[in-house]
Amino acid sequence: MSQLEKAIAELTLAPTVKIKGKSYTQVATRVEIFRKHFGHEFSLMTEVLPASDPFVRVMATIAKDQHVVATGFAEEDRNAGPVNKTSALENCETSAIGRALANFGLHGGEYASAGEVESAIAQGQLITAAEAAHLEQLAEKVGANKKKFLAYLKVESFAQIPANQYGAAEAALKNKGSAQ
Numbered sequence: 001m002s003q004l005e006k007a008i009a010e011l012t013l014a015p016t017v018k019i020k021g022k023s024y025t026q027v028a029t030r031v032e033i034f035r036k037h038f039g040h041e042f043s044l045m046t047e048v049l050p051a052s053d054p055f056v057r058v059m060a061t062i063a064k065d066q067h068v069v070a071t072g073f074a075e076e077d078r079n080a081g082p083v084n085k086t087s088a089l090e091n092c093e094t095s096a097i098g099r100a101l102a103n104f105g106l107h108g109g110e111y112a113s114a115g116e117v118e119s120a121i122a123q124g125q126l127i128t129a130a131e132a133a134h135l136e137q138l139a140e141k142v143g144a145n146k147k148k149f150l151a152y153l154k155v156e157s158f159a160q161i162p163a164n165q166y167g168a169a170e171a172a173l174k175n176k177g178s179a180q
Helices: 004-015 028-040 080-103 114-122 131-144 146-153 165-178
Strands: 018-019 021-024 043-049 055-064 069-079
Touching: 028 080, 043 069, 043 080, 055 080, 069 080, 131 146, 131 165, 146 165
Parallel strands: none
Antiparallel strands: 018 021, 043 055, 055 069
């Protein structure tokens, strides 16, 4: 099995985030797996490209021995959404790295940058970290089997619970608590 095949196999077991029913492996997870399997044998570089305000553009390049193996490009609008108002360049760089890793072969299915996930939360598609923590604490308090509860909701973690299911999830946990 090649290095890439081993990395892909590990990636298939990595945690994902669900947005609109699709699974995404976050860029940070893919970078971690990339570095674990390829160390510094391959370089992962980013470059800010010229762009007119309010846009930012970044190119990410994966190379080995000065030979380009994969690239990824991204563009963000500083005026688009709460994440980009403060962190457009960082979001853009993350997206470019994610696209370069996908072109390298480490896509893990579909992918989104952390900014795209934050945007999904901001648009009300996922619950907030505070809401996820509240539900997890409530599950512990009432003695719920967290694994079964998450499977019932068809998610892998509390952070992946869609915003439109928060009320029902909380009610189900509270009902379990009152039934004891």
